[in-house]
Amino acid sequence: MLNGERVLLRPIARQDLPEIWRLLEDLEVAVRSDAGPIHPVSLARYEARFDREAADPSKDEAWFVIEVDGRAIGQGGLYRIDHFNRRCELGIALGRVHWGKGFGQDAVRTLVGYAFEYLSMNRVSLQVLAEDPRAVGAYRKAGFVEEGRLRQQGWVRGRFHDELLMSILRDEWESTGESHPEPAGN
Numbered sequence: 001m002l003n004g005e006r007v008l009l010r011p012i013a014r015q016d017l018p019e020i021w022r023l024l025e026d027l028e029v030a031v032r033s034d035a036g037p038i039h040p041v042s043l044a045r046y047e048a049r050f051d052r053e054a055a056d057p058s059k060d061e062a063w064f065v066i067e068v069d070g071r072a073i074g075q076g077g078l079y080r081i082d083h084f085n086r087r088c089e090l091g092i093a094l095g096r097v098h099w100g101k102g103f104g105q106d107a108v109r110t111l112v113g114y115a116f117e118y119l120s121m122n123r124v125s126l127q128v129l130a131e132d133p134r135a136v137g138a139y140r141k142a143g144f145v146e147e148g149r150l151r152q153q154g155w156v157r158g159r160f161h162d163e164l165l166m167s168i169l170r171d172e173w174e175s176t177g178e179s180h181p182e183p184a185g186n
């Protein structure tokens with residue numbers, strides 16, 4: 001369990017899948033968060049994927065349900081976790097009704113804290129549609145900075161769109177006061 005200011009991040013359980021599927025299998029969510037073609041994905045496929053991953057957990061990913069007041073609002077996590085270069089990527093998606101209420105930036109801060117504090121990462125990065133001001137705004141508020149613009153990187157709704165490459169480094173996170181190191185001697 002990871003506590004944010006308003007969100008709680010916990011492991012995904014099989015019984016979460018119907019609600020996560022309902023929240024995230026939404027065209028408006030999918031076009032913003034999926035890098036590939038948009039296909040309808042059944043709940044049965046969510047469950048089959050969950051079962052496969054439960055039987056053979058991936059070591060380079062860590063996904064959580066994002067909860068507010070005991071209800072799932074979305075999911076988020078870290079992937080491509082690379083312990084040699086100490087870097088990983090961050091992904092997040094909330095159900096549409098939960099957008100724009102500050103939950104995303106809280107969950108992103110919590111994931112970043114987990115990456116630096118518990119996984120010893122040095123860099124967390126992501127790619128986001130340049131024309132999605134809500135997502136870019138949430139990442140900026142959580143301390144991410146733009147480090148590049150990938151021109152015409154993704155095909156979304158009939159045309160190519162630019163994406164921003166954003167990242168936060170351990171030094172930057174420490175200087176924001178988000179880190180809470182244990183007092184010396186503990």
Ligand SMILES: CC(C)(COP(=O)(O)OP(=O)(O)OC[C@H]1O[C@@H](n2cnc3c(N)ncnc32)[C@H](O)[C@@H]1OP(=O)(O)O)[C@@H](O)C(=O)NCCC(=O)NCCS
Pocket residue numbers: 028029032033074092093094095098099100101102103104105106126127128129132133134135136137138141
């Ligand atoms: C991206 C996402 C996780 C962000 O979470 P969120 O809870 O909606 O965002 P927040 O409310 O925490 O932060 C948005 C910030 O952007 C700012 N912002 C700037 N322009 C905005 C706009 N046009 N519309 C909404 N917010 C805007 C807001 O003001 C807010 O900052 P604030 O705290 O100063 O008000 C969520 O919107 C989502 O799941 N979207 C669909 C999937 C997706 O895009 N995933 C990311 C793929 S990279």
